[in-house]
Every structure is written in structure tokens, then in C-alpha cells.
Amino acid sequence: GFVGGKKKTDRMFELMDGFLKNDPVSLQKDILHHVEYTVARSRFSFDDFEAYQALSHSVRDRLIERWHDTQQHFKKKDPKRLYFLSLEFLMGRSLSNSVINLGIRDQCAEALSQLGFEYEVLAEQEGDAALGNGGLARLSACQMDSLATLDYPAWGYGLRYQYGLFRQIILDGFQHEQPDYWLNFGNPWEIERVHVSYPVKFYGTVKEDVVNGKKCKVWIPGETVEAVAYDNPIPGYGTRNTINLRLWAAKPSDGYDIESYNTGDYINAIVNRQKAEIISNVLYPDDRSYQGKELRLKQQYFFVSASLQDIIRRFKDVHGNFDDFPDKVALQLNDTHPSISIAELMRVLLDEEHLGWKKSWNIVKKVFSFTTHTVQPEALEKVPVDLFQNVLPRHLQIIYDINFAFMEELKKKIGQDYARLSRMSIVEEGAVKNIRVANLSIVCSHTVNGVSRAHYELLKTRVFTDFYELWPEKFQYKTNGVTQRRWIVVSNPSLCALISKWLGTESWIRDIDLLARLREYASNSDLQKEWMMVKKINKMRLAEYIETMSGVKVSLDAMFDVQIKRIHEYKRQLLNILGVIHRYDCIKNMEKNEREKVVPRVCIIGGKAPPGYEIAKKIIKLCHAVAETINNDNDVGDLLKLVFIPDYNVSVAELVIPGSDLSQHISTAGHEASGTGSMKFLMNGCLLLATADGSTNEIIEEIGAENMFIFGAKINEVPALREKDSTIKAPVQFVRVVRMVRDGYFGFKDYFKSLCDTVENGKDFYLLGSDFASYLEAQAAADRAYVDKKKWNEMSILCTASSARFSSDRTIEDYAEKTWGIQPCKCPF
Numbered sequence: 001g002f003v004g005g006k007k008k009t010d011r012m013f014e015l016m017d018g019f020l021k022n023d024p025v026s027l028q029k030d031i032l033h034h035v036e037y038t039v040a041r042s043r044f045s046f047d048d049f050e051a052y053q054a055l056s057h058s059v060r061d062r063l064i065e066r067w068h069d070t071q072q073h074f075k076k077k078d079p080k081r082l083y084f085l086s087l088e089f090l091m092g093r094s095l096s097n098s099v100i101n102l103g104i105r106d107q108c109a110e111a112l113s114q115l116g117f118e119y120e121v122l123a124e125q126e127g128d129a130a131l132g133n134g135g136l137a138r139l140s141a142c143q144m145d146s147l148a149t150l151d152y153p154a155w156g157y158g159l160r161y162q163y164g165l166f167r168q169i170i171l172d173g174f175q176h177e178q179p180d181y182w183l184n185f186g187n188p189w190e191i192e193r194v195h196v197s198y199p200v201k202f203y204g205t206v207k208e209d210v211v212n213g214k215k216c217k218v219w220i221p222g223e224t225v226e227a228v229a230y231d232n233p234i235p236g237y238g239t240r241n242t243i244n245l246r247l248w249a250a251k252p253s254d255g256y257d258i259e260s261y262n263t264g265d266y267i268n269a270i271v272n273r274q275k276a277e278i279i280s281n282v283l284y285p286d287d288r289s290y291q292g293k294e295l296r297l298k299q300q301y302f303f304v305s306a307s308l309q310d311i312i313r314r315f316k317d318v319h320g321n322f323d324d325f326p327d328k329v330a331l332q333l334n335d336t337h338p339s340i341s342i343a344e345l346m347r348v349l350l351d352e353e354h355l356g357w358k359k360s361w362n363i364v365k366k367v368f369s370f371t372t373h374t375v376q377p378e379a380l381e382k383v384p385v386d387l388f389q390n391v392l393p394r395h396l397q398i399i400y401d402i403n404f405a406f407m408e409e410l411k412k413k414i415g416q417d418y419a420r421l422s423r424m425s426i427v428e429e430g431a432v433k434n435i436r437v438a439n440l441s442i443v444c445s446h447t448v449n450g451v452s453r454a455h456y457e458l459l460k461t462r463v464f465t466d467f468y469e470l471w472p473e474k475f476q477y478k479t480n481g482v483t484q485r486r487w488i489v490v491s492n493p494s495l496c497a498l499i500s501k502w503l504g505t506e507s508w509i510r511d512i513d514l515l516a517r518l519r520e521y522a523s524n525s526d527l528q529k530e531w532m533m534v535k536k537i538n539k540m541r542l543a544e545y546i547e548t549m550s551g552v553k554v555s556l557d558a559m560f561d562v563q564i565k566r567i568h569e570y571k572r573q574l575l576n577i578l579g580v581i582h583r584y585d586c587i588k589n590m591e592k593n594e595r596e597k598v599v600p601r602v603c604i605i606g607g608k609a610p611p612g613y614e615i616a617k618k619i620i621k622l623c624h625a626v627a628e629t630i631n632n633d634n635d636v637g638d639l640l641k642l643v644f645i646p647d648y649n650v651s652v653a654e655l656v657i658p659g660s661d662l663s664q665h666i667s668t669a670g671h672e673a674s675g676t677g678s679m680k681f682l683m684n685g686c687l688l689l690a691t692a693d694g695s696t697n698e699i700i701e702e703i704g705a706e707n708m709f710i711f712g713a714k715i716n717e718v719p720a721l722r723e724k725d726s727t728i729k730a731p732v733q734f735v736r737v738v739r740m741v742r743d744g745y746f747g748f749k750d751y752f753k754s755l756c757d758t759v760e761n762g763k764d765f766y767l768l769g770s771d772f773a774s775y776l777e778a779q780a781a782a783d784r785a786y787v788d789k790k791k792w793n794e795m796s797i798l799c800t801a802s803s804a805r806f807s808s809d810r811t812i813e814d815y816a817e818k819t820w821g822i823q824p825c826k827c828p829f
């Protein structure tokens, strides 16, 4: 055969036909090969980290093989491809996920132990790839795993940040941010593609021109930066398919700043060149939205311009006519962050392919689908027109043209309803004119998805009502999911083994609906005994970690009650802490005999606060101040402990979730679009104490409220409660615990004043006071259930057995069928 025009010698075929073998001896050979030639350490003396690097490179080799074969197969079959555009991917660690999806974990462990190394110890050497903030970012990663496992022809595109999400350092109970330079020791899981790079333009002006007798616009940029590709193979589980996550890094383009060279101002020229790299340097550390940040807009445009150039190059390699583009390309917008790609595709089709407005527009509106992850209208992204004019002048013109056509069409439908016209306009008039990126995304996408059914209802009734009334068919929802590969098989191997034993197969790992068969064994005492043992093993691991991280010794008999997620007022970590203070206060005021009935608790909280979010940072400090008092109170002893887990990330979640008995998802109803942490706890047999918010409503449907602890105002009750909040008297218990904080019972009286002010004097926007009584009831119900071990374990088994619906495999199949129109394309060998 011919490859790259050169005749492939039989010798090459002979050599290449043998894929890398996965038996322990072959793996050992490869590991020692990489120790010597990649890590460049003598094979006779290398440490755990070098062994980790060598192992990673050996595993990477196997990923690359499968990646090549998969891409070759896609090339041959030329299926419709999905391109998942996201500014954030919270991948976590790759080693364990890769060896499990490749099915070589045991062989690796065997190979290493014969070399005197322990697999688990090496796996701990890997740092997290924290290229994202929270739920939205981790969802992207789970969805990539499902896309690969279900054999869909998909690509992920994003940014290769040099600095991931900041490291959280806690000093005297205060959060401090440290830069996360995660690439310090290189990254064995990426392949730099020096030959895959594209120029990305910024600033400059737009002039009229005539090309082939046709008038057109030409953008003369003021700055050009090079985008270089870094590929991250994403292996599927139980399939040879390995797809690609292509992340772009900014490099100075050669043509950069010629002027200064002439004047001999060399150093200055180099410094200016360096500036180019800033674009992809750092992840914005806030999962709320950003208004008007120039670098943020440049990051968004940089990655979508490079991605679209790459996508169009791949399309044009096979197709000469753009009419086929919508049949071969689906572009998924993960929130509004990549939505500038709409104007960019229009610009390319208009100014470079000269297809004319009508044809270009017909293509654009057929290829984009938009998923929003936001409930709060005020959190929707807006970009000042001035900033747009400066950074992306041609795109602003195109957005104005799109909006003009849309407004004309709208007027025909709704007449001169100016209030509604101005609400729906992509351009927000006013002192500062803004581009409403969400409106642009809705107008130009064929489908707008919410991330849970409750979210979808809010999009219809609160967030995008005007648009829903105009295009009801466009609005749908795909309830989020998480991948059981990472959240059971990787993070909870003992539970994985137990499930496979009782189901008599491992095929549930690919076909999770099989989990439902566990229901019939929920009250089986043999399973329950083994189930409790698995939970105990994981609680021991977690207790060790807690002692290492905080010095606090916790009792394994206590209920491990966990709330781990980004710190945010609407997620109500403060409600949790006030609940702990109440529990402490009750214990302190109990008679000795009453205390015997107390169910011991270890309350575990973890999460990062956005650096500029003061109230969130005060919540972290309060947690530490309360913990200080409770954990050092020998009178209370093991009846109650409060622990804050620092630097919460994907790997910490993989340790905490399997060891949790109860998890809290207590957002004010109507504020959490979906929530995905709850799904990971569910899969690991951890019971949920929650409000009926976001996807929790569908979890209640699936496992029954009787197997959960639901409390608080419902989504449709919150607006009215808010109305009359100022008149509602908070329960005495609530007033008492807030008073304790305000009076300095835990110290830092002045520092916590503003925090207390957020929940009192009629300003309790997130309704902590009015939900407090039912919250305490739910907590008491959990205590009562916990002492009935048989009942509790039955509920725990039912949680896992009923978690199939919340697998990202189901989410991806929904999207593939109803939004993207893509089919599996399985690599034949």
C-alpha cells in the first residue's frame, strides 16, 4: 500500500502488524525502554515518579496505536462527526482511566510489582489536569469518555492552559490561591502536533474589496498569533475506538512585530513575542460569568478560530462542496463560551469561501447546537460592543447583520412589540451597548438544550421565555450524566468487583442498565454484609486522608456526611454549617443519657471559592472556625466532627465519594441547573439529602423520595417565598445559630458580620431561614435511618441500582439521536 505517497515496504507491514502486546513481560520491556530512553534514567535506578512517567509513556503508546487506527477508520468511513467545543475540560488524572479503559490494569500492576513498584503508589504521582472550574467542565470530560466508549466519531476542542484551576491553600482557615503550573514535569498524556497550527487574527480594520467581481469584506488584522495543537487521546472502554481532545496553545507567529527587529531593539521584540502566549496561559477561575474581559474574549475566539480552521480543513480534504457541510459536521456549543464560533463560521463562509449571505446562513443554522448550563439570567454572558469592535471588528459587523435579519423576521411575527423586540435583540442597547451571547446562540442554533428537565422548565418560564414562545420546538433538554468508568470502576474498585460478582458479569460497565438487577438483592443479607465491608474499606481510606490533611481523627462508626462542590451562596454551604452548629449546640445542651442516642457525625465540606468572591471565602473561614471549636471540644468527642477538605479536585472527589454515607445537594430550588455530584454519590451507594432542584427531581423519580431525604421549598414556591421573605419569621433554632456566629462564639465577630447579614433582616435571598426547619427534619430522618443498618444498606444498594439513568452514556445517546444526528462508527479490529 502507499502511505504519504511512499511505497510501504513489506518489512514495515511485518514490523507494524504486531500491535503492542499487553502481557506483563511486554509491558515491563516497554516500561524499562521508556525509563532508559524517554525519562532518560538508568534502568537500574529510578524512583516512583520516573516509574510513573515510564508507565505513562508505555500506556500512551497503546493509546496512540488505537488513536491512529480509529482516525484511519473515521477517514475511510467519512461519517458525520461531532465537534464538542468547550473552554473547559476537567479531566483529572489519566493513568488509571486509561489502563481500565484499555483493560490492562491488572497486567500493569503485575508488571510493576515484579519490578518492585506498586501500581497504586505510581498512580498517586500524577497531578490533575484541572482545565476547568466545576460541573460544566467535568461534564465535558465525562461526555468525552462516553463518546469514545459508544464509538461515536467525535472530537473535543479546547484550550491548553498552562495554569489550570488554582491550588487552594488554607492558612488559618483562609483560602489562598496558588498558581497550578501543572505542566511543570511535562505531560505524558499529550502529543504536541507541531505540524498542526493555524494563524489566529485579532484587532485591525475591515475594508471593502472586490473579489471575482464580487464585493466582499476583507479583515486586516492588527495582531496574529499561532495556535498549535496538543492532542490528548481519549480511550473508550471495551472498544478499540480512541477519540481525540485537541487543545490549542498560543505561540508567537513568525511575522510578529518585525518593526522592532529593524531598530535592533531585540529584547523588546522577544518580550512582545512572549505576549502572544498569554492568551492560552491561564484558566479564568470562576464558574460564574465574566463581563467584558478582553483576554477572556481573546481566549474564546482563539480556540474557536483554530478549531474551525482545523474542522474545515478536514472537511475540505474530502468534500469540495459546502452543501455537504451540515451532513458531515455537528458543532456543539458547551455554554456560550464558544459561541463566537457562529460569527467566525459566517465570516469564513462569506469572506473566504465567498458563498454569499443566504447560503452561509443556511449552513450555519444547520450545524450549531447550544447547551446552556445557567439558570440565572444575570449570569448570561454579555460582551461590550466597544470591546468587540476593538478585538473582532469583522465579527461585530456580522453579528449586527445577523441581528438585523432576525429583528426583521421577528417584527413580521410579533409586530411592533418594542419591549419584546429589545429583550430578544442580540444587541443590548443602553449606556453601555452589549452583545448578548446567549441570544446569539439561540438565534443561530437548531437546538437549545437545558441540562435537566427542571432546568428546561425554567428556560421556558423564566430565562428564555420570549424565545421559547417564538421557537418552542428548538428547546429541549438532555439531563446530565456522569461516567461509571471513572466514578465506579476507577475510584471504587472494591465496589466494582462486588457489583460484577453479584451481577455475574462486568458488562454493566458498558451497559449500565444492567445495574437495575441489583434491586432484587437490595435486602439480601449476604450482599448487604459485603456492601457494608466495601463502604468500610472506603471510609478507612477517607479517614486516613482526613487525618493526613487536617490532623483530625474521625470514627468510622460515625455517619460521613459530605458536601463537596464549588463554594457559592446558592449551593448553601452556609446552611450546612449552620446545621452543624445547631447539632453541636443540641449535643452541648443534652443530658448524658440523651447523648447515647445521638448518631455520631463527621461533616465533611470541600470546595474552592472564586478568588474575588468574598462571601464565599467567608463561608470557608467560618467552616474552619466552627471546626476549630467543635473538634477540640472533648466534651463532644466523636459525636460530632467538622472537617474542611482543602484543594478539592477530581482526584479528591474520587477518594471522598466512595467513603461517603450521606451527601448534601441543598441549593435553593430553582438555582442549580442540574448538578452532577449527586449522580456520582448515587452510583457509589451514598444516600442523598437534597432539595428538589435541578436533576435531583429526576433522581427522586428514579429511586423514590422514600430512599432520599428531601426538604425545602419547591422551585415554584421560591419566588413567592422570596416576595414575603422579609415577613417570614425564621425558626428560633436558625436565629440562635446565626446569633452565635454574629456574637463571635467562633471568633472573628466583625469578619463574619457581613456573612450573617446575608441571611437576616429580610435579605435572606437564598431562603436559608425559611428552609431551616425542614432541613433539620431531613437531617433527623437521616439519623433515624442510619441506625437501622438493614434499612440503610437496602437504600444504599437501591441508590446504585437506580443510577443507570444518570450515566453520561445515556446523555450522549440522547444527544446523538435527538440533537447531533451522529451514528456510532466502530473501529473494526
Ligand SMILES: NC(=O)[C@H]1O[C@H](CO)[C@@H](O)[C@H](O)[C@H]1O
Pocket (backbone or CB within 6 Å): 134, 135, 136, 137, 139, 287, 373, 374, 451, 480, 672, 673, 674, 675, 676, 694
Ligand atoms: N457551572 C456549572 O457547573 C453548571 O453546569 C453544570 C453542568 O451542566 C450543572 O450541573 C450545574 O448545575 C451548573 O451550575
